[in-house]
Amino acid sequence: MCQRRQRHQLQRQPGFITLHDENSTYDLNFINAAKEACQELGISEDTYMLKTNVPEGQECYNAAAELADAGCNIIFADSFGHEDYMIQAAKEFPDIQFCHSTGTKAHTEGLDNYHNAFASIYEGRYLAGVAAGMKLNEMIDSGKITSDQAKMGYVGAYTYAEVISGYTSFYLGAKSVCPSVTMEVTFTGSWYDETAEKEGATKLINDGCVLISQHADSMGAPTACENAGVPDVSYNGSTQDACPNTYIISSRINWVPYYKYAIQAVMDGSTIETDWTGTLSTGSVELTDLNTSVAADGTQAKLDEVKGKLEDGSLHVFDTSTFTVKGAKLDSYKADVDTDPNYTPDTEVVSDGYFHESEYRSAPYFDVQIDGIELLDTAF
16 A cells, blocks of 8 residues: 555556447547547646556456556546446545546545546437437428327437436437427447447337437447438437438537546645536537538527527426326426435435436436336346
């Protein structure tokens, strides 16, 4: 321990841990953000350290310990399953800061050197859903489909709150402009499985879904859409180069603001927030450029209008007047915010007419099954 701390004092640099490598759109988004943040802070490429393809197991602790031994004074990890191992490392190395994206436990662990971060990506997915709804309207108006055929498909990884929050906000965005829309969701049981994601998208297309989106990290679903000529809304980055005939838009979390904030805090010796939530206003939630050759006319103007309302608070994604649960309005809901092994609901999150997502902790906790969305399987 003393040797490790001594090395830490001699060399100060950030370290990054990712679940996969650049082939995963999710991890590439983090890797690019790490490089950009370090560049903007004047940290050279030979100074910061990156460990890729680190599984959600003891390997994560090992990677964190190796980065600590190598002199990193702040260490980031990017996947939900990394959390317990980052906490383990934080307890062993109290002089080093550990920051975990998508995690849920920092606000209850009480460690001065362990932090969670996420962003209000549900707002970005809502906006992407608006673009999808505009495309559905165009297909209806042109006679390509009827209003009752406005069925979207969604390829999700797991039945976690993060995924549920994502596909629900996407659906509500589409519904805000295309009231007849419905959606089917299938799950793969993996954050990155190109074959399963492609098969899932193909299954949805064969079941009559006329537009596809995803919360999974490969090119599987976009490729299936391009092959079938079905419009697609991607995630974590543009797929326009590979899918020019079907790609509409993508939402993503821009991690550069958080990385810069946390690294600068360590440089300055200031405190890092225990649970940090990025927003549209902080530049942490973004849409890629709209593919105007596929998107419906007027989409960009509509997106600009809706984004303004989200930013000024006049519009809330989970406005309870815009959806029902088993035919009834959602007037009250206790969410599992203080995560425990049994996922026990502990916090009232509905007030002022909307579900307050990412307000009581950064990571999503919206896990409500609303009407209009059919789950084809819940095995994962």
